[in-house]
Amino acid sequence: MSKTALITGATSGLGLSYARYFASKGCNLIITGRREDIIRENAESLQNQFHVNVEVIIAELSSLDGINRFLAQIGDRTIDILVNNAGFGLKPSFVDTPETDVEKMLYLQVWCVTKLTQFVLKGMVRRNSGAIINISSDGAFAVLPHNVLYSSTKLYIINFTEGLHMELSGTDIRVQAVCPGFIDSHFHESAEMHMDKSRKGLFGFRDPDAIVADAMKDFAKKKVISVPDTGAKMIRTLVRFLPRNLFYRMAARFSSSLSGKK
Structure with missing residues (x-):
């Protein structure tokens, strides 16, 4: 019997790449997004290319009501693989961020991940089988102005995933947090961040399919935290050893360079 993978935020970028990856392995898909015309085109393309069933659920997961409606739609269906990918970035400083945007981010990147994971995990525990992949960020290692x-929610995802890994020790349920680095997707444009995606080297933008392929290699090696990007690996290592005051100064400069400020 074919497995079913549930992937949130599969309209584009990393979510669509995960959908493509699991469809290529013969998994049926349940994919979510908000841009209905685009995600339905994605579903048709995946079905035609990989000959799997693809169900689209249009969902707003950045509110409590939206999360609860989505869980009701999932119901008691068997979910073998869960990819918590849906997320967004914010450009303003924290003090200038509208309260509605703060709430949306916390609901989407903390509460939705937590609630959906618990909902799906109950069935996985009964079957003693399953996989949960939570998309974190290299920002979880090094918060920037x-x-x-965003960085705080992504750090929560790492701690949450590692805790689940320990609780599920001795079962056949696997969990992983992925910190992908810079992705060539619509993420930054959606957050009104103007980035030079032609940049190469350590902090260059990578194709999302390549990131997923590397992360799944880490999954096969049973790595709980996957950092498939060399630049993100370097950030993780540096932050461990840098004196905090030095890190604060470097982070401020790096943030300014990304935004184009002097």
């Missing part, structure tokens, strides 16, 4: 709330 104008990225405070």
Whole structure:
């Protein structure tokens, strides 16, 4: 019997790449997004290319009501693989961020991940089988100015995933947090961040399919935290050893360079 993978935020970028990856392995898909015309085109393309069933659920997961409606739609269906990918960035400093945007981010990147994982995990525990992949960020290792709330939610995802890994020790359920680095997707444009995606080297933008392929290699090696990007690996290592005051100064400069400020 074919497995079913549920992937949130599969309209584009990393979510669509995960959908493509699991469809290529013969998994049926349940994919979510908000841009209905685009995600339905994605579903048709995946079905035609990989000959799997693809169900689209249009969902707003950045509110409590939206999360609860989505869980009701999932119901008691068997979910073998869950990819918590849906997320967004914010450009303003924390103090200038509208309260509605703060709430949306916390609901989407903390509460939705937590609630959906618990909902799906209950069935996985009964079957003693399943996989949960939570998309974190290299920002979880090194918070930057104008990225405070986003980085904080992504750090939660790492701690949450590692805790689940320990609780599920001795079962056949696997969990992983992925910190992908810079992705060539619509993420930054949606957050009104103007980035030079032609940049190469350590902090260059990578194709999302390549990131997913590397992360799944880490999954096969049973790595709980996957950092498939060399630049993100370097950030993780540096932050461990840098004196905090030095890190604060470097982070401020790096943030300014990304935004084009002097």
